[in-house]
Amino acid sequence: MKSVFVLFALTLVGSAFAASHPFNANDLVMMDRVSDPQISPDGKHAAYQLRETDYAANKGVNSIWLLDLTAKDAKPLALVKPGVMPSTSPRWSADGKYVYFLAQAKDDAVTRVWRIAVNTDVANTPEAETPWPVDINNFKLSPDGQQMLLSIDVFPDCAEHLCTKKPADEKLSKASGTLYDKLFIRHWDTWADGRRSQLFIAGSEKPRGGKGMVALPRLLSRGIDGDVPSKPFGDEGEYAFSPDGKTVYFDARIAGKSEPWSTNFDIYSVPADGSAAPKNLTAANPAWDSAPLPSADGKTLYYLAMKRPGFEADRFGVMALDLASGKTHEIDPQWDRSAGGLQLSTNGKTLYTSTDDNGDHAIFAIDIASGKATKLNGPGQVEGFSALGNQIVFARSTLKTPADLFRINGDGGKETQLTQLNTARLADAQMGDYEFYTFKGADDATVQGYVVKPVGYEKGKKYPVAFVIHGGPQGAMTNEFHYRWNPQTYAGQGFAVVTVNFHGSTGYGQAFTDSISGDWGGKPLVDLQKGWAAALEKYTFLDGDHACALGASYGGYMVYWIAGNWPQPWKCLVDHDGVFDNRMMGYSTEELWFDEWENRGTPWEQPENYEKYNPVDYVKNWRVPMLVIHSAHDYRIPIEQGIGAFTALQRRDIPSEFLTFPDENHWVLKPQNSVLWHDTVNAWLKKWTAP
Numbered sequence: 001m002k003s004v005f006v007l008f009a010l011t012l013v014g015s016a017f018a019a020s021h022p023f024n025a026n027d028l029v030m031m032d033r034v035s036d037p038q039i040s041p042d043g044k045h046a047a048y049q050l051r052e053t054d055y056a057a058n059k060g061v062n063s064i065w066l067l068d069l070t071a072k073d074a075k076p077l078a079l080v081k082p083g084v085m086p087s088t089s090p091r092w093s094a095d096g097k098y099v100y101f102l103a104q105a106k107d108d109a110v111t112r113v114w115r116i117a118v119n120t121d122v123a124n125t126p127e128a129e130t131p132w133p134v135d136i137n138n139f140k141l142s143p144d145g146q147q148m149l150l151s152i153d154v155f156p157d158c159a160e161h162l163c164t165k166k167p168a169d170e171k172l173s174k175a176s177g178t179l180y181d182k183l184f185i186r187h188w189d190t191w192a193d194g195r196r197s198q199l200f201i202a203g204s205e206k207p208r209g210g211k212g213m214v215a216l217p218r219l220l221s222r223g224i225d226g227d228v229p230s231k232p233f234g235d236e237g238e239y240a241f242s243p244d245g246k247t248v249y250f251d252a253r254i255a256g257k258s259e260p261w262s263t264n265f266d267i268y269s270v271p272a273d274g275s276a277a278p279k280n281l282t283a284a285n286p287a288w289d290s291a292p293l294p295s296a297d298g299k300t301l302y303y304l305a306m307k308r309p310g311f312e313a314d315r316f317g318v319m320a321l322d323l324a325s326g327k328t329h330e331i332d333p334q335w336d337r338s339a340g341g342l343q344l345s346t347n348g349k350t351l352y353t354s355t356d357d358n359g360d361h362a363i364f365a366i367d368i369a370s371g372k373a374t375k376l377n378g379p380g381q382v383e384g385f386s387a388l389g390n391q392i393v394f395a396r397s398t399l400k401t402p403a404d405l406f407r408i409n410g411d412g413g414k415e416t417q418l419t420q421l422n423t424a425r426l427a428d429a430q431m432g433d434y435e436f437y438t439f440k441g442a443d444d445a446t447v448q449g450y451v452v453k454p455v456g457y458e459k460g461k462k463y464p465v466a467f468v469i470h471g472g473p474q475g476a477m478t479n480e481f482h483y484r485w486n487p488q489t490y491a492g493q494g495f496a497v498v499t500v501n502f503h504g505s506t507g508y509g510q511a512f513t514d515s516i517s518g519d520w521g522g523k524p525l526v527d528l529q530k531g532w533a534a535a536l537e538k539y540t541f542l543d544g545d546h547a548c549a550l551g552a553s554y555g556g557y558m559v560y561w562i563a564g565n566w567p568q569p570w571k572c573l574v575d576h577d578g579v580f581d582n583r584m585m586g587y588s589t590e591e592l593w594f595d596e597w598e599n600r601g602t603p604w605e606q607p608e609n610y611e612k613y614n615p616v617d618y619v620k621n622w623r624v625p626m627l628v629i630h631s632a633h634d635y636r637i638p639i640e641q642g643i644g645a646f647t648a649l650q651r652r653d654i655p656s657e658f659l660t661f662p663d664e665n666h667w668v669l670k671p672q673n674s675v676l677w678h679d680t681v682n683a684w685l686k687k688w689t690a691p
Contacts, residue, residue, distance in 0.1 A: 022455040022492035023429040025678030028483060029053055029671040031402045032421045033060070034395050036089065039388040040096045044070050045118070046386065046393045047079065047090035047099050048405065050421070058672045064090045064101050066118065067405065067418060069393070076419060080116060080126060087114070089138065089236075094145035100129065102136060111135045113148065130202070132216065134162050137197055138229065138236040142245040147272065148203045149239055149248060150217055151228060153195040160219045164195065183260040187590050188232040189633040189665035197227040199239060199250055201272055218274040226252040230265070237291050237341045241272070242298050248272050249281075249292035249301060261592040263288045263312055267303055281321060282328075287314065291341050296348040299323055302331075304339055310597045311517075313474035315510040318342065318351060318366060332371040336509040337364070343387045345410060352376075352387045352410075356507030359436055359448055360479050363394060365411065376412035381480035393418070397481035399434045399452065400488070401426065430455045432491030436479075439534035442503055442523035445512070449500035449531050450477070451539050452487045456494070462543040464689035466490040467532065467570075468499045471553030473516050473524070476505040484667055484674070485552065493682045495689075496542050500531035517598050520554070520582075521561050521613030528558070529566060546689040550574030550681065553637065553666065557615065560645060563626065564618025572688035573626040574681055577637050577666055580645040581616040583607070588638045619648045625655035627684040629677065631664035657684065 033051040040046070046067045051060045061082040068074040079099060080087040087103035098115045103126070105112075113129040113136050130136055130150065137151040155163050169175075184192055202217035221228050228250050229238035239250035253265045265288045268278035281301070282289040288306040295302065301321040306314035315338040318331045331351070332339070339353040351366045361381045364373045377394065383403050385394035390410045397403040405418040432453040441447035454463045468485060470477045477485075477499040487497035501508070503523040504516025516524055536544045549570050551559050556578020563573055579585045586595045586603035596602055599609040611617065626649055630642025639660065649656035659680050661673055668677045 020428050020430060022494075023431045023488045024492050025489050025675045025682075027425060027429045027492075028486055028489055028678070029674050030055065031425060031481075031483075033483070034403050034405060034419065034421055035384050037384060037386045037393045037395055037405055038090050038092055039069070039386045039391065039393055040092050040118075041094065041388075042096050043389045043391060044068070045096075046405065046418070047092065048395075049088055049090060052082065053671050055671050058670050060671070062086050062088045064088075064099065064116075066099075069391070069407070069418070074418075079118070080114075084126065085114075091139070091141055093141065094143060100139070100141060100148075101126075102139070109133070113139050113150070132162055134164050140236045140239060140241065142203075142241045142272075143243055144245055146203060147201055147241070147245055149220075149236070149241070150200045150202060151197050151236070151239075152200055152217075153197050155194055156196050156198070156225065159196075159198050159222075160216075162216060166194070182257045183592075184590055186635045188635060190232070190635075196225070197229065197231060197234075198224070199228040199248070201248065201274070220248055220270050220272070220274060221250065221252065221268075221278060222274070223277050224252050224268070225255045226259075227255075228252050240292050240294060242294050243296060244298060246272050247298075249294065250278075251290045251292060251303075260590060261310070261596055263306070263310055263593050265289050267292050267301070281326075288312070288316075289319075290316070293342045293344060293351075296344065302342055302344070302351060304342070305330075310593045312591075312594060312597070313472075313506070313513055314338075315513075316340075318353070318371075320368070330371075331368055332366055332373055334371060335366070335373040336511075337373070338506065338510065338513075339364075339366075343385075345387065346389050350410070352385070352392065354382045354385060356476055356478060358507055359450070359476070359501070360507070363392060363408075374412065377406070377408055378415060379479050381478050398479050399450075399481065400431045402481045430492070431488045432457065432497070434487070437535065437538060439531055441500075441530050442526035445503070447500065447502060447527050447531060448508070449498065449535065450479075451535055451542070452491050452497035453541070454491050454494050454496050457541065459541075461541060463494065463496045463541055464685070465542050465544070465547035466495045466497050466685060467528075467547055467549040468497060469528065469549060469551030469555035469558045470499065470501070470505070471551065471555045472506070473504045473520070473554035473557075474506055474513050475554075476501045476507050478507070489678050490682070490685070493686070495685065496539070498532065498535045498542065500528050502527035502531070518600055518609065519613075520557065520598065521565065524558065525561065525566065528562075532569065544569060546571060546691070548572040548574065548685050548689060550576070550685075551578070552576035553578065556637075559626075560615035561613065561618075563624055564615060564621040567621065567624045570624050572684060573624050574629070574684060575626060575642070575645065576629040577631065577634050578641065578645070579615070579637055580641040580648075582610045582614040583616075584644075585637065585641065586610055588640070590635050616644070616648075619652070622649065622652060622654055625684075625688055627657050627659065627681065629659045629680075631661040631666070631668065633663065633665040636666045 036049040063082045064080040066077045066079045085103040087101045089102045091100045100115045114126045116126045117124045140149045199221040200217035266282045270278040286309045291304045293302045304316040305319045308314045337355045343352045363376045380396040380398040383395040395403040407416045434452040436450045556575045559575040628646045646658040
């Protein structure tokens with residue numbers, strides 16, 4: 001059966017762009033994805049990462065490309081082609097002559113740092129820069145280009161020797177057990193093996209001369225029982241060189257036995273020569289400090305800081321630390337948004353960041369002197385940017401367009417589109433128009449959502465509806481071309497789409513984000529109910545009698561909650577990786593700080609909070625047909641949550657199906673798995689919304 005499906009799917013992918021057709025999951029997985037733009041030191045070029053899809057191999061393949069910023073309608077040039085080696089993370093040398101990147105060569109077992117000369121007239125050959133047989137997680141070059149920071153997973157007791165494997169015990173050569181004495185035993189989608197991501201520095205002992213490094217790198221995070229950068233999603237934005245290259249700054253959470261319930265990251269400084277142990281610069285703040293960025297003169301350290309320990313969705317304020325006196329102050333206390341990673345303007349007077357904002361994810365310029373934040377770009381989802389001189393190059397998508405590269409001035413103004421990566425695919429794939437709307441939700445607050453019209457929309461007709469509920473819960477459905485929850489995949493199947501950014505969503509002020517904690521089944525449900533009613537009243541093409549609700553993670557929790565507390569409007573439900581039993585979630589999830597903040601304590605201290613809005617207690621009210629999806633490598637919300645819900649559905653004789661992926665985590669990432677996911681979901685929606 002699997003081989004028949006794969007053959008069928010391959011046929012679809014091969015023909016998906018042959019003629020104009022409604023947008024579908026095959027279109028979605030085959031779109032080229034641009035990310036990580038980096039402007040060259042002279043401002044004349046941008047290097048970026050491009051992900052293409054090898055559908056037969058069931059994976060994405062990354063490569064490094066170059067774009068001339070001085071020529072009108074410049075054509076991108078493949079700097080490191082996928083056929084040479086899949087490559088990521090382009091970074092310019094200080095002199096602009098080379099681009100460094102991460103890659104694993106065909107005949108190699110590890111991911112190394114490589115570099116390639118930038119010369120558009122000849123085909124250059126990449127050179128390996130890290131000779132040691134270890135995987136490099138991420139890296140950063142020093143301002144003068146003579147040193148390199150490297151994150152490497154090693155065993156702490158022999159980190160200085162780059163030991164990535166423990167010698168086997170010959171007496172237990174066939175034993176498969178692993179003994180743990182503290183959490184995390186697993187995190188996100190990976191079981192702990194005792195290694196830590198540690199920060200090293202290399203390259204200063206001998207000139208490389210184009211032949212790579214020789215001596216072992218020096219360990220800088222000596223004595224730090226934590227990961228640098230953080231797992232599972234940290235990157236080189238969590239460490240930095242001082243302008244003179246003599247000091248390194250990084251953030252880390254000291255693990256011990258409290259790591260799974262702590263969000264106390266601190267920022268450390270350490271001499272680049274390793275002559276002293278790391279020094280904690282932000283010990284006074286028991287909450288999250290992150291993303292260190294030195295000023296151009298090296299006297300001030302900018303960074304992001306939360307104020308409430310244990311709350312991962314607290315607002316990140318932009319801080320300034322005077323390195324001489326140790327005094328700190330917040331630059332932007334009046335700005336009610338949570339800043340992302342920081343970049344400094346060339347003149348040192350402005351910090352650039354990106355954040356959710358009223359349905360968009362935009363770039364902001366923060367004036368360091370006044371703290372005033374100014375939005376620079378138009379509607380859409382910024383997915384990475386690079387600022388240098390008076391220009392910013394950024395990747396941006398919308399609900400109808402996958403990401404392309406754009407350019408604006410450092411103070412905003414007119415945007416110029418630099419790439420058109422999916423022009424042919426977009427021309428062949430028909431999509432639905434969309435519109436944002438607002439209504440009065442819980443506590444009479446203004447709440448935003450959007451509606452997407454189905455492909456082939458005709459005025460006067462009614463269409464079945466997919467009511468999509470976002471996860472997080474501190475997240476939002478934004479003006480974005482999403483690769484897992486893309487409303488155009490439903491619009492292409494003839495469904496209208498409605499979504500609501502309920503209380504708890506990001507981009508509407510921190511108080512709005514805070515309001516969901518301790519109230520998962522309260523105000524958010526009211527917002528969904530009122531948002532649904534407002535959409536039906538405003539958009540007469542929505543067929544409220546033929547609608548299904550679907551969501552993932554917290555959205556999946558809400559689907560289970562809706563099943564027992566608001567089943568009336570729905571013909572069917574779809575739940576992906578949702579929380580079925582709040583109480584068991586509090587014991588089985590890996591990042592305990594999340595559940596303990598949201599429920600105001602542990603399950604044994606505050607059992608009533610875990611039961612207040614617990615979907616498992618309302619199974620007796622379930623009656624709506626439900627598709628449950630849960631994957632084996634989801635350790636954030638373990639698979640037993642989905643199995644438990646499916647068991648309840650089957651035992652109650654409610655029409656139901658269970659889809660599981662043994663090789664996916666909290667997300668479904670592999671192209672063929674994504675197509676199967678969408679085909680299964682769409683078939684379920686059509687089955688139960690058919691007239």
